[in-house]
Amino acid sequence: MQLDEVLADLWAESAELDLLVGGLAADGWATPTPAEGWTVAHQIAHLVWTDEAAHLAATDPDEFTATLKQAMESPTSYVDEGATEIATLPPAELLIHWRQTRVELADALKAVPAGEKLLWFGPPMSPTSMATARLMETWAHGQDVADALGITRQPSSRLRHVAHLAVRTRNFAYLLNDRTPPSAEFSVELQGPDGQQWSWGPEDADQRVTGSALDFCLLATQRRHRDDLDVRAVGAEAEEWLGIIQAFAGPPGKGRQPGQFA
Template identity: 60%
Template sequence: MVDVADVLADYEAEARVLDRLVAELPAGDWARETPAPGWSIAHQIGHLAWTDAVVIDAAAAANGDAAAFAALSAGLQAGTVTIDSGAAELATLPPAELLELWRDGRRRMAASLREVAPGAKLPWFGPPMSPASMATARIMETWAHGQDIADALGATREPSGRLRHIAHLAVRTRNFAFTLHKLSPPDAEFRVELSGPAGEIWAWGPEDAVECVSGTAEDFCLLATQRRHRDDLALTAVGENAEKWLDIVQAFAGPPGEGRRAAVSPEAQA
């Protein structure tokens, strides 16, 4: 069984990486556009802060106080609340205030996951999630939105072993991705072999699987979070179903997004 404390330690490390990217930004740079259409750096941090607050409500519901999460869920279903509106509202805050709100919220969110009763699961917008699974999802979101911010700033982040959490989430949700696209999930498991940042191999699925996916963990995570187009990544699929999966893979809940366009090659620009 995965220890939620261990996953949260990695979450907090990932959050600190992003915090360092934005901590010293001039206020005007928070309005800088990111690769996500219509989202500035402030929207990205606002979204993380908003979602952390939702997790806190979900953790309370897991411990028996369902009112706050139920109200939010009803608002989302009715369309009176949306993910975009949550990010947009917080993006209007002064950057220093937004930064402190995110910092405080992520601390309280982590504490709320540590306090979920043993065996309890958090309600969510898909299947209920264990505290460890929710912490894994927060690593994924923090890394993915951090990538948008890094791209907007022209910054480079060193890949870390924390990518394994994101890759694991994408592998575990393979059938969800097929179902989301109204496709029948394959009966057989795939073999997934990814090279980690230190050159180690992370593997899932049987060694003798007919269909397989391979490449670097960073490229796989960029694809699974829709931060890069498949054509811009060094990933290999063997088998018809594995090929299809790389076209639709996603590590996040909710409907599939539009993803990113392929980068224009120097030859195409000539």
């Protein structure tokens, strides 16, 4: 998929989340979300912080390298500390800040020379992959906000980006958990929101993952526990992957508890 297409879907995903938070009263931004210790303000602040970091990676690689060194000194808390600081902004100011940073990031990604990859906290990424990662995080944090506000979102075809990223980062999830990635590709077959069939990998693979695209994305972003989802594995390696799957960079997450959203 081309960068412009992914950026258009990222814009739509951001706009949907903007609608959820844009009309909140100031005290609504203090609503706790399923992420321990995080309010709605923290969720948006995290997006701001990461958009700014991605913008830096796209525009000033040397400065971003310095950021990476700082992050390595406190890998489990560096990003959260930055987001927590941004979350102290007044809600109206935080919302404007987020709107500005996502526009600036889109412009910066478009300006990256063809074939160039961006440094990141995980493996280097192309501008298109970076935009996909930003869409994934926007969707995931949007899920936390929706859960906090008691809102059920309608899934869209934009979930394909999230699922694609989860499949592409399979080996990264293994490495994060100090495990050796399998040598063979898996087959992943998912049912999209409108009945589409989305698939990755060889059809005749021994290791297979099937189920709902929405549920697969909720699992890959660790927004639901696997016991509560329609995602199935065939094969021991596929089973292992679903236990450690992680579409986002950073240390392994804690995920959610079974039945937390029943």
